Structure formats: C-alpha cells, structure tokens
C-alpha cells in the first residue's frame with residue numbers, strides 16, 4: 209500500500225525559461241571574463257569570491273523572506289538557478305549547504321535572533337556553514353552519535369569527534385548535531401540537539417582528510433570541552449532528530465545529486481560527432497533519456513518544496529537514481545571512447561582530466577547524504593513495502 213508518494217509532472221512556465229536565460233547570460237559573461245573555469249564537479253569547488261557574485265544577483269536565499277535578506281522567490285525559481293549553475297560547472301560549494309539546508313532549518317526552527325543574525329550574512333555570500341552530523345561509528349545510524357553536550361552555566365560544554373565534515377576548514381559555522389541526554393535504547397531518536405558553533409572557538413581542532421582524488425574536501429573536527437552559549441541551540445533541546453529529518457529532504461532533493469558528471473556527458477556527445485556508431489548511440493541515448501527524466505523528477509520535487517511539503521521519500525528516490533546516473537556516465541564514457549582514442553587526444557583537451565576526476569569521485573556519490581541501502585530502505589517504507 210502506498211503511504212505517501214507523489215511526483216507529478218510540472219510544465220516549465222515561460223518566466224522560468226527567461227530566468228534560465230538570465231543565469232546563462234551571467235555565466236557566459238563571467239566565464240568570458242575568466243572569473244571561473246568550468247569544472248564538472250563545480251558543486252565541490254569552493255570559491256568565496258564567486259559566491260559573492262552569485263549573491264549579488266540575488267541567487268542565494270532566493271526563497272527566504274526579505275526581512276532576513278532573502279528574495280521571496282519560489283522553490284521553482286531556485287531550482288532553475290541551481291540547475292544552471294551546476295550544469296555550467298560553476299564553483300558553488302562555499303554557499304551551497306547554508307543556502308540549501310541551514311537557511312531553511314533556521315527559518316523552520318531557529319529563534320528570531322538567529323534568523324536575523326545569520327540569514328542576511330548567508331544571503332550576501334559572507335557566511336559559510338558546514339554540517340557536523342557523522343561520526344566514525346555513526347553515519348547511517350545517526351542516532352548513535354557520541355558527541356556529548358553537557359549543560360553548564362549559560363550554555364553547554366561539548367566534547368566529541370565528527371568526521372567527513374565537508375569544508376569545515378573553510379566554513380565560519382558548523383551546524384552541530386550532539387547528544388544532550390543519555391542514549392535511550394527504547395527511544396533512540398530522543399535527546400539529540402542541533403547547535404550553531406563558531407569554528408574558531410577555543411577547543412576546536414580541524415584535521416584534514418584527503419579524499420581518493422587527492423583533494424582536501426572533508427575533515428575530522430574534534431571538540432574538546434567547547435563552551436557553547438544557550439542562544440546557539442537551534443529549536444528546542446532534544447528536538448534535533450525531527451529537525452535533521454526535515455533538513456535531509458532538502459539535502460537530497462536537488463540536482464547536485466545527478467549533475468556531477470554532466471560535463472563528461474557533454475564532452476561525450478561532442479566527441480561522438482554527428483554520426484556516432486551504433487554502440488555510442490545506444491550508450492549516449494540511454495544517458496540522455498535518464499538525464500531528462502531526472503530533470504523532470506527533480507523539478508517536481510522543487511514543486512513539492514514550493515507547496516511546503518517535505519518530500520523525504522521522493523527525495524530519497526531521486527537521489528538514489530541520480531547517484532546511479534552520476535556513476536553510469538564515466539563508465540559509459542570509458543566504453544564509448546577507447547583508451548587508445550583517449551591517449552590520442554591533445555593535451556589541452558579537457559576530456560581525460562574530466563573523466564579521471566569523475567571516476568575518482570564516483571564512489572562517493574552513493575555514500576554522501578545517505579547511502580544507497582539506507583535510501584532504498586526509506587523508499588521501501590514510503591511505498592509500504594516494509
């Protein structure tokens with residue numbers, strides 16, 4: 209029996225196509241001016257200066273109220289802007305988490321003072337946030353976290369160790385998930401709380417973790433008796449689980465879940481030329497139909513967000529399909545363009561570098577933001593299958 213599932217098709221209204229053209233014009237001009245290089249994994253490229261340019265266009269905090277520095281536009285408009293930025297391989301990582309999930313979290317659960325303090329700075333591209341959920345033995349099973357917040361005069365003392373914290377070394381704030389009362393086996397989701405932590409506070413150590421591609425994108429973050437004032441608690445003490453669940457739907461809903469290898473697909477199309485052989489035609493045709501389907505599904509998710517729905521099951525489905533798509537592209541590219549043909553490419557041709565990068569990053573896609581097995585469990589439950 210279906211418990212809740214809805215991904216109705218939505219037509220793209222004309223004013224959104226005009227907005228899409230505005231974003232493309234901006235990106236063309238910035239690219240021509242040399243302010244960014246197209247990176248197929250632009251979502252993972254951190255460039256604070258470029259983020260401020262995006263902010264100046266009004267493209268951060270697009271759906272937030274004006275009183276908090278937002279622009280009161282729709283989730284559909286935000287979708288179009290983010291899709292274009294990602295498809296162009298623009299470096300968007302600096303503001304991405306704050307725009308995608310920390311801002312909506314504060315709007316839903318934050319205090320008035322928190323909204324007024326952080327949202328305008330985020331929308332201006334001046335305040336960057338990382339997410340401190342995972343620990344070494346608590347990734348999928350987030351309720352088992354051991355980072356502990358103990359009440360003290362006027363606040364909390366926090367000790368523990370977070371891992372895989374993307375861009376903690378460049379962010380100003382962490383959205384920290386910590387246990388505020390002892391683990392209760394019968395009520396595992398109780399007693400966890402979210403905090404806003406300044407990453408330059410005493411007692412915080414950030415150590416790099418180098419990924420498979422040799423890049424420094426995530427970190428280990430150690431908290432040693434860090435004093436966090438009471439006004440940094442997000443929502444009510446103990447309500448962290450419900451808040452995080454809402455946040456994860458935002459985290460999984462966007463086109464960043466299936467546009468990571470888009471640049472490789474475009475190059476593949478170009479290199480196949482106007483008369484590809486049958487094998488190439490089949491591989492590329494399959495990828496392009498999947499791309500279009502994911503685009504339609506993701507746009508529907510934006511429609512649900514726009515109605516104030518939290519599409520947890522639908523987002524899990526799109527993320528899982530999107531992760532598979534992002535892994536399929538480099539594999540198809542390897543089959544279509546032979547190793548001999550790749551070796552013959554001139555040094556200045558970016559295809560080899562793009563493909564190498566896509567292959568090295570591909571294993572991370574079905575892990576970050578919720579693993580494949582966990583997502584499929586959520587989907588099965590949502591469809592009433594377990």
Ligand SMILES: Cc1cc2nc3c(=O)[nH]c(=O)nc-3n(C[C@H](O)[C@H](O)[C@H](O)COP(=O)(O)OP(=O)(O)OC[C@H]3O[C@@H](n4cnc5c(N)ncnc54)[C@H](O)[C@@H]3O)c2cc1C
Pocket residue numbers: 338339340341342343344345346347348349371372373374375426572575576577578579580581582
């Ligand atoms: C590139 C990248 C960036 C990340 N950035 C951040 C970040 O900024 N902040 C943050 O907090 N975290 C971040 N993470 C961590 C990420 O959220 C976790 O890696 C993820 O949730 C999985 O947790 P884990 O690594 O502990 O694996 P585990 O939970 O130990 O899972 C290991 C394997 O067991 C499977 N498994 C686990 N439980 C079950 C189950 N019940 N049923 C079936 N199979 C199961 C999983 O699917 C997986 O295959 C990042 C991870 C990556 C790869």
